[in-house]
Amino acid sequence: MAKKVILIILITAEVLLCGLLALKLVRGEPKAERITSCIELPERYMNGFEKELYRKAVDFLRKVSMGEEPPAGGVWFEFSEMPDSRDEAYASAKKVEFFLERYVPEYTYWLDYLWITPYLESEYGVYGVSMYCYPSPVFVDYSDYDFINYSDYDSGLNFGYIQKEDVEYAQKAFENAKAIAAKYDGKSDYEKICGYAEEICKAVKYDHHAADTDNFSEEDIRPWRIVSVFDGDPDTNVVCEAYGLAFEYLCGLGGIECHYVTGYMGDEGAHGWNTVVLDGKNYFTDVTACDTVNYTDAEIKRMHPFILTSASDVAPDGFTTGHIGKGSYYSDRYVYGDDTIEFLPEELRLVSEKKYHTDNWLYIAIGVLAVGIAVRAVIPKKKPKETSDFCGNY
Numbered sequence: 001m002a003k004k005v006i007l008i009i010l011i012t013a014e015v016l017l018c019g020l021l022a023l024k025l026v027r028g029e030p031k032a033e034r035i036t037s038c039i040e041l042p043e044r045y046m047n048g049f050e051k052e053l054y055r056k057a058v059d060f061l062r063k064v065s066m067g068e069e070p071p072a073g074g075v076w077f078e079f080s081e082m083p084d085s086r087d088e089a090y091a092s093a094k095k096v097e098f099f100l101e102r103y104v105p106e107y108t109y110w111l112d113y114l115w116i117t118p119y120l121e122s123e124y125g126v127y128g129v130s131m132y133c134y135p136s137p138v139f140v141d142y143s144d145y146d147f148i149n150y151s152d153y154d155s156g157l158n159f160g161y162i163q164k165e166d167v168e169y170a171q172k173a174f175e176n177a178k179a180i181a182a183k184y185d186g187k188s189d190y191e192k193i194c195g196y197a198e199e200i201c202k203a204v205k206y207d208h209h210a211a212d213t214d215n216f217s218e219e220d221i222r223p224w225r226i227v228s229v230f231d232g233d234p235d236t237n238v239v240c241e242a243y244g245l246a247f248e249y250l251c252g253l254g255g256i257e258c259h260y261v262t263g264y265m266g267d268e269g270a271h272g273w274n275t276v277v278l279d280g281k282n283y284f285t286d287v288t289a290c291d292t293v294n295y296t297d298a299e300i301k302r303m304h305p306f307i308l309t310s311a312s313d314v315a316p317d318g319f320t321t322g323h324i325g326k327g328s329y330y331s332d333r334y335v336y337g338d339d340t341i342e343f344l345p346e347e348l349r350l351v352s353e354k355k356y357h358t359d360n361w362l363y364i365a366i367g368v369l370a371v372g373i374a375v376r377a378v379i380p381k382k383k384p385k386e387t388s389d390f391c392g393n394y
Helices: 002-027 038-045 048-065 086-103 164-183 189-203 208-213 240-253 287-292 297-301 338-343 360-378
Strands: 075-079 111-119 127-135 257-265 269-278 281-285 312-315 318-324 329-336
Touching (some): 038 240, 038 257, 048 086, 048 111, 086 338, 189 287, 257 338
Antiparallel strands (some): 075 127, 257 329, 269 281
């Protein structure tokens, strides 16, 4: 009788779990809108003027990165309508600057710095915006630039085109990145994320010299550039900005919403990391930490404490994370920078207090029960012992 009860319980549990799984598959989890590139993400948080300015700027930066346009010191964008006030116009310009620096790394690998200046009035009766974008001498030789007449309306400096070999170098790097992303096509988002982090950590090492000297100069600009992650050169190493932008780029190729954010980490000073949106929730990920803490590739791929991990004391200005190390435990406070707080929506700065969980436990439970039922079904029942009829015949 007891065995029958156990068997009934097992079968009932199996049916219930299979039913829950089927219901989950039918209803699905709340999913964020799928993306085709992280370039499109900023437009969610922009008004009409900002979107138009952002698109014009992205198109220009793309052409420069491909060697189709020279990186002018003062490219002019004309608009039929502008914000009503100077303050509003400048706030929009700074906002677009913020997103350009973080969401289009494939088009800004050559860029040293940029700023955007709106003009609400002009003697020509037109409205527009000047975007000043200065290239790094790593990619453009400053000695070759030509001075443009400063009396011209669109005055500025023309530094010539990005050198052909540098364009080819960058395009090869992004081809390598796309090949990495393609390796994980068909995988779950969780598997993609772990795979992307592992691939980046295999491709480069952390450049302690660049980070310690913080020498963002014409000689040392490459450690901050995404192309250095994917150039295939084992001697090219990077700092946190390149880690974060490379991870964001791969996630964009994989259709996963990911944001590169900046701020400060504990006593380490300025830092950059990522916010990944899965199933409608924001998760903290720090690929740089994956490569600076002594973990194996297998640990990076499975349950690494810096990937989609939990947080505590979550607030709009930052959060605390606890990391389990080799026989130790420590925590860090991640604080967003002022520009991140100003331009990145609060909804994206509030990360999950619980780490991301896959549904493997459900499949394991169903599998274990299935095995138990199968084993119980195939084990032959023992025949009852024959009893003597001695008493009955006596």
